[in-house]
Amino acid sequence: MTDVITRADEQTRTPPPVSRKGGARDRWVRRAPLLPALVFAIIVTQVPFLVTVYFSTLSWNALRPGSKKFVGLDNYVTVLTDDRMRSALVNTVILTAGAVIFSMILGLALAVLLDRKFLGRSIVRTMLITPFLIMPVAAALLWKHGIYNPDYGLINGIFGGSTAWATSYPKTAIIATLVWQWTPFMMLILLAGLQSQSNDVLEAARMDGANAWRIFTRMTLPHLRQYLELGALLGSIYLVNTFDAIFTITQGGPGTATTNLPYQIYQTIFSKYEYGEASAAGVVVVILTIIVATFALRVISGLFKVEEGR
Amino acid sequence: MTGTASGRRVADAAWGVVAWIAGIIFVFPVIWMLLTSLKQAKDVTTNPPVWFFTPTFEHFANVFDSNITPFLLNSLMASVFSTLLVVVLATPAAYALSLRPVAKWTDVLFFFISTKMMPVVAAVLPVYLLTVEIGMKDNIWTMVVLYTSMNLPLAIWMMRSFLLEVPREVLEAGEVDGAGLILSIRRIILPMVSPGLAATALICFIFTWNEFFLAVNLTDTNASTAPIFLLGFISGRGPFLADLSAAAVLLSLPVLLAGWVAQNKLVRGLSMGAVK
Numbered sequence: 001m002t003d004v005i006t007r008a009d010e011q012t013r014t015p016p017p018v019s020r021k022g023g024a025r026d027r028w029v030r031r032a033p034l035l036p037a038l039v040f041a042i043i044v045t046q047v048p049f050l051v052t053v054y055f056s057t058l059s060w061n062a063l064r065p066g067s068k069k070f071v072g073l074d075n076y077v078t079v080l081t082d083d084r085m086r087s088a089l090v091n092t093v094i095l096t097a098g099a100v101i102f103s104m105i106l107g108l109a110l111a112v113l114l115d116r117k118f119l120g121r122s123i124v125r126t127m128l129i130t131p132f133l134i135m136p137v138a139a140a141l142l143w144k145h146g147i148y149n150p151d152y153g154l155i156n157g158i159f160g161g162s163t164a165w166a167t168s169y170p171k172t173a174i175i176a177t178l179v180w181q182w183t184p185f186m187m188l189i190l191l192a193g194l195q196s197q198s199n200d201v202l203e204a205a206r207m208d209g210a211n212a213w214r215i216f217t218r219m220t221l222p223h224l225r226q227y228l229e230l231g232a233l234l235g236s237i238y239l240v241n242t243f244d245a246i247f248t249i250t251q252g253g254p255g256t257a258t259t260n261l262p263y264q265i266y267q268t269i270f271s272k273y274e275y276g277e278a279s280a281a282g283v284v285v286v287i288l289t290i291i292v293a294t295f296a297l298r299v300i301s302g303l304f305k306v307e308e309g310r
Numbered sequence: 311m312t313g314t315a316s317g318r319r320v321a322d323a324a325w326g327v328v329a330w331i332a333g334i335i336f337v338f339p340v341i342w343m344l345l346t347s348l349k350q351a352k353d354v355t356t357n358p359p360v361w362f363f364t365p366t367f368e369h370f371a372n373v374f375d376s377n378i379t380p381f382l383l384n385s386l387m388a389s390v391f392s393t394l395l396v397v398v399l400a401t402p403a404a405y406a407l408s409l410r411p412v413a414k415w416t417d418v419l420f421f422f423i424s425t426k427m428m429p430v431v432a433a434v435l436p437v438y439l440l441t442v443e444i445g446m447k448d449n450i451w452t453m454v455v456l457y458t459s460m461n462l463p464l465a466i467w468m469m470r471s472f473l474l475e476v477p478r479e480v481l482e483a484g485e486v487d488g489a490g491l492i493l494s495i496r497r498i499i500l501p502m503v504s505p506g507l508a509a510t511a512l513i514c515f516i517f518t519w520n521e522f523f524l525a526v527n528l529t530d531t532n533a534s535t536a537p538i539f540l541l542g543f544i545s546g547r548g549p550f551l552a553d554l555s556a557a558a559v560l561l562s563l564p565v566l567l568a569g570w571v572a573q574n575k576l577v578r579g580l581s582m583g584a585v586k
Contacts (some may be wrong), residue, residue, distance in 0.1 A: 044458075135540070
């Protein structure tokens with residue numbers, strides 16, 4: 001993306017100090033292993049983004065030859081005032097927040113269950129991570145045709161009725177599919193958090209007669225805070241880009257009920273050929289992501305510091 | 311004390327049952343998919359659903375009869391080559407950001423993670439136009455390059471977290487023994503991080519195999535990957551759901567296996583190495 005993201009904290013886990021001795025040659029010996037990856041990343045990710053920024057200042061529809069001319073920030077005005085774009089923005093927030101919040105709650109409950117010892121724990125864990133591993137397009141197709149279908153879908157098959165779930169409740173249908181796929185992700189992060197909690201302290205609290213609920217709310221949740229933050233932020237960064245489920249289950253519809261920004265931009269490029277406008281929308285998405293990502297980096301830095309302190 | 315201890319054991323068992331039920335509910339759609347793929351055509355679209363039936367493999371046969379091979383080969387090529395390229399680029403870079411760090415290693419590290427956070431929609435148009443321009447659209451090597459850049463930050467962060475676990479004492483002991491740089495990398499570092507390297511590769515493989523957005527926009531007929539094959543499978547003909555389920559089971563299988571194998575390291579990859 002951009003290197004504009006300000007580092008939350010200089011102090012991540014410290015590797016051995018960089019020795020100051022040794023001249024230019026030593027510095028280049030150190031840099032050499034890094035350079036191929038760095039150059040590759042700059043060419044493949046930064047250059048297209050800069051070109052997108054340039055495109056975003058053009059009035060450019062691929063269907064009108066010769067329409068490519070500089071219009072400054074006009075596309076941004078269009079994007080920010082256009083009803084479709086605004087509804088796409090609102091849908092993006094609803095779908096992302098809905099999926100993150102529900103998968104977080106379920107993930108926390110499952111992580112607490114898995115943190116206990118019981119017979120077949122590793123089998124249950126394997127079952128629980130399975131939805132995350134199913135190819136997202138396959139999962140979306142499975143939910144659309146196998147579960148939401150009004151005539152032979154699993155929901156109506158078990159509970160009766162003839163509701164067309166994906167068209168009657170499009171946002172809920174998308175969110176449910178995403179929650180099913182992303183709960184394992186949240187669960188794994190929160191489980192790692194639970195297992196990093198010191199057993200001795202918990203045991204001592206139990207000896208002091210604190211009940212399970214009190215231990216959970218007073219000790220476990222505060223300890224989990226940064227893992228919850230990390231899960232929410234990484235989850236948001238991945239889920240803001242949701243495309244597979246929308247493309248497959250609702251095609252953004254009915255109407256524009258489930259059209260989020262990625263799907264809107266996809267349509268603007270590949271159905272309307274409004275390249276300038278699509279680029280401006282893309283830049284807007286990047287700016288929104290930077291805001292979320294800045295918080296994410298702060299959390300990640302915080303976790304590295306905790307690791308160091310232990 | 312024994313009273314509370316056995317009481318806790320009973321509670322643990324009860325919660326264990328709850329966990330089992332939750333696990334079965336979560337995995338159930340996948341089981342449903344598997345069941346559907348094994349049903350006779352007449353049992354697929356019934357309401358209420360048929361639970362007991364004579365299994366058939368005809369839908370799997372149908373999948374293999376519908377020209378799946380090029381899609382599988384494309385997915386395999388994209389996954390294998392991009393994963394190899396990622397490992398080759400990321401491992402030395404991670405080394406230069408951990409054990410023998412460059413001066414501004416924090417800046418570099420955060421630069422890489424920030425490229426991962428860029429929504430791919432914001433870069434797809436220039437890439438699309440360029441690939442059309444130079445005749446590289448619908449080419450599997452274009453996909454290899456793009457998937458490499460998609461997974462590179464994750465691999466660097468993950469490999470770095472594994473490299474930092476190599477104890478300093480071991481490295482210093484190697485230096486005292488007069489082991490050169492190359493020798494200490496080969497004899498000491500690589501063996502110690504190879505489980506981490508394998509986990510990193512598996513996670514890159516998972517993400518590449520499942521990728522859809524770039525594949526749907528940058529491929530047509532030659533370079534289409536497995537997810538695109540699935541979409542083509544939705545047709546009007548007959549009860550397609552069973553064939554679709556069979557294809558979905560088959561195409562999800564490689565990643566399911568990779569994920570189950572790597573499950574202990576999965577969380578580390580997903581959190582960029584921040585959580586162990």
